[in-house]
Amino acid sequence: MQRASEILAVRKPGRLSRMAAPARGNLPDSVWAALLTVLGLAVFAVAAVIVVELWRLSAPVLARTSLFSFISSSRWDVVRDVYGALPYIYGTLVTSFVALVLALPISVGLALFLTEMSPPRVRSIVSFPIALLAGIPSVVYGLWGLFVLVPLLRTTVEPWLADAFGFLPFFQGPPIGLGYLAAGVILAIMILPTITSLAIEVLRTVPLSLREAALALGATRWEAIRMAVLPYARAGILGATILGLGRALGETMAVTMLIGNSPTISASLFAPGYSLPAVIANEFAEASGQLHTGALAVLGLILFVVTLLLNVAARLLVRLSRRGPARVAA
Amino acid sequence: MSTRATRRAVNATMTVVCALGLIVALMPLASVLWLVISNGLRGLNLDFFVQLPTPVGEAGGGVGNAILGSLYIVGIASAIGVPLGVGAGVYLAERGGGRAGDVIRFTAEVLSGVPSIIVGIVAYGLVVVSMRRFSALAGGVALAVLMVPTLARSTEELVRLVPGALREASLALGVPEWRTSLRVVLRTALGGIMTAVLLSVARAAGETAPLLFTSLNNQYWNWRADQPTASLTVQIFNYAVSPYQDWHDKAWSAALVLLLLVGILSLLARFLARSRFGAQR
Numbered sequence: 001m002q003r004a005s006e007i008l009a010v011r012k013p014g015r016l017s018r019m020a021a022p023a024r025g026n027l028p029d030s031v032w033a034a035l036l037t038v039l040g041l042a043v044f045a046v047a048a049v050i051v052v053e054l055w056r057l058s059a060p061v062l063a064r065t066s067l068f069s070f071i072s073s074s075r076w077d078v079v080r081d082v083y084g085a086l087p088y089i090y091g092t093l094v095t096s097f098v099a100l101v102l103a104l105p106i107s108v109g110l111a112l113f114l115t116e117m118s119p120p121r122v123r124s125i126v127s128f129p130i131a132l133l134a135g136i137p138s139v140v141y142g143l144w145g146l147f148v149l150v151p152l153l154r155t156t157v158e159p160w161l162a163d164a165f166g167f168l169p170f171f172q173g174p175p176i177g178l179g180y181l182a183a184g185v186i187l188a189i190m191i192l193p194t195i196t197s198l199a200i201e202v203l204r205t206v207p208l209s210l211r212e213a214a215l216a217l218g219a220t221r222w223e224a225i226r227m228a229v230l231p232y233a234r235a236g237i238l239g240a241t242i243l244g245l246g247r248a249l250g251e252t253m254a255v256t257m258l259i260g261n262s263p264t265i266s267a268s269l270f271a272p273g274y275s276l277p278a279v280i281a282n283e284f285a286e287a288s289g290q291l292h293t294g295a296l297a298v299l300g301l302i303l304f305v306v307t308l309l310l311n312v313a314a315r316l317l318v319r320l321s322r323r324g325p326a327r328v329a330a
Numbered sequence: 331m332s333t334r335a336t337r338r339a340v341n342a343t344m345t346v347v348c349a350l351g352l353i354v355a356l357m358p359l360a361s362v363l364w365l366v367i368s369n370g371l372r373g374l375n376l377d378f379f380v381q382l383p384t385p386v387g388e389a390g391g392g393v394g395n396a397i398l399g400s401l402y403i404v405g406i407a408s409a410i411g412v413p414l415g416v417g418a419g420v421y422l423a424e425r426g427g428g429r430a431g432d433v434i435r436f437t438a439e440v441l442s443g444v445p446s447i448i449v450g451i452v453a454y455g456l457v458v459v460s461m462r463r464f465s466a467l468a469g470g471v472a473l474a475v476l477m478v479p480t481l482a483r484s485t486e487e488l489v490r491l492v493p494g495a496l497r498e499a500s501l502a503l504g505v506p507e508w509r510t511s512l513r514v515v516l517r518t519a520l521g522g523i524m525t526a527v528l529l530s531v532a533r534a535a536g537e538t539a540p541l542l543f544t545s546l547n548n549q550y551w552n553w554r555a556d557q558p559t560a561s562l563t564v565q566i567f568n569y570a571v572s573p574y575q576d577w578h579d580k581a582w583s584a585a586l587v588l589l590l591l592v593g594i595l596s597l598l599a600r601f602l603a604r605s606r607f608g609a610q611r
Contacts, residue, residue, distance in 0.1 A: 042417065046475055046478050046479065047437050049452060057454075107355075135596060136359075136536075137535075137589075139570075139588075148361060189358045222341040225344075250448070277447045285464075285546060307445055315439050
């Protein structure tokens with residue numbers, strides 16, 4: 001996971017880096033400049049390698065079936081080499097949606113509490129456990145989910161949900177524990193630090209004068225937040241949310257361990273399902289033949305393109321919220 | 331119309347609701363840490379660190395080969411990823427002023443959001459297919475690809491923290507630019523860069539997904555880079571999803587070892603950051 005400051009900082013380079021351009025004919029300096037440029041291009045090389053390899057591996061499948069029929073079919077038959085991605089796409093979307101619904105209010109509330117309401121000391125104390133939450137490896141979350149979260153869902157949460165909201169199709173069926181809900185909850189826990197720390201960064205860019213103006217007009221603290229702070233920070237918080245979504249879509253291990261690994265489509269959140277990263281994780285090592293590997297690579301390609309677009313959108317949004325009026329006011 | 335009293339009540343309620351977010355967020359963390367420590371400690375002894383895994387039902391055994399394998403794979407990843415990532419970061423800070431710099435910067439930002447399992451597929455196509463076998467090298471390449479973008483971004487920021495006056499002074503004394511970069515600018519930023527490197531190594535050590543089909547697994551000790559290699563994270567996964575209580579216990583103990591490894595690296599990074607940059611931050 002990247003720190004929020006890495007994402008947000010878009011400092012322009014100073015004049016010096018230009019002034020220090022190597023004088024003509026100075027050999028060591030030209031070598032140094034060339035070396036640095038090559039290393040800088042390494043980032044490009046990484047990006048290019050990712051695209052080329054994904055394309056190369058998925059080409060055999062894309063040559064046989066159109067992308068549309070691949071996405072819309074829900075038949076995944078390794079023996080007959082028939083591949084359709086729908087259950088995986090569905091499971092990925094459902095679990096990520098559950099994660100966002102759970103994590104977004106909590107992280108924005110937490111970010112508001114830490115930036116607007118609590119004394120600064122609390123923030124400096126809490127920043128460490130939040131970093132810790134982000135630093136725990138996902139396989140450990142999966143382990144915890146398997147032996148703590150799943151039993152809890154099976155014995156307590158799911159029966160209760162079925163009792164209270166059983167008339168909705170989302171909360172019907174036997175409470176198994178493993179399934180969309182378990183995966184969604186663990187994803188929510190995992191993206192919470194991402195959204196929170198980014199939201200804190202965004203809220204910090206809101207000019208103090210806006211808060212002061214609202215408070216001076218007699219608003220309570222919450223009214224100042226609702227009328228002055230949140231409207232200003234909206235684009236940035238949206239960006240933070242999209243980054244969290246991108247993280248949830250691609251998260252592999254915890255979901256693989258909790259989603260139940262059943263290539264079916266169910267309306268009920270209690271039912272087991274499957275997700276794009278999970279099926280790649282489970283089948284890739286044992287994939288037999290070019291087509292099976294290729295089909296899994298196409299799933300990877302879909303995931304790559306979607307997360308790429310989300311990341312571009314999110315970063316543009318966060319940048320946008322950073323620029324604009326913020327700079328004038330500062 | 332809302333009266334003053336209701337407005338105050340709303341304010342108080344929302345404050346409490348937001349504060350609840352803090353408790354909700356910290357509960358899973360506390361639970362994870364507590365259970366990993368309490369469940370993990372039970373199976374932890376010297377054998378666990380130095381022995382090979384045993385079959386189900388057989389007492390004893392450990393994850394020595396997986397610990398060694400993790401270190402080995404992360405070592406390969408660092409050997410490839412650190413020079414590339416730090417180098418790219420220095421490029422961005424020193425010569426990334428133009429359009430090319432902007433594009434590379436944005437690419438690095440976007441790449442850091444690519445799911446790690448995708449990188450696993452890429453390393454599979456790149457290394458496993460051409461070598462025709464799973465290997466520690468493939469796992470290392472996958473983790474290296476993950477390290478480069480984040481390391482580039484954080485290195486850039488750290489190099490930019492170096493005061494311009496230092497560079498000016500060095501250039502004014504007639505020191506060539508490459509020496510100024512290496513001996514003055516990088517030397518000053520070194521502590522911070524070490525911190526960033528350690529953090530990215532810690533993150534790489536906790537990765538599972540890109541290793542599943544690159545370095546695969548191995549029941550035995552392995553010293554060769556072209557052979558399948560066990561890793562702590564893959565071992566935890568295999569133990570956790572197995573149906574045996576005995577292996578579940580081992581999964582918790584292995585998770586504790588992993589958290590210790592990642593934690594020590596992160597603490598070291600924090601300690602370095604504080605000792606070098608205490609005055610600046």
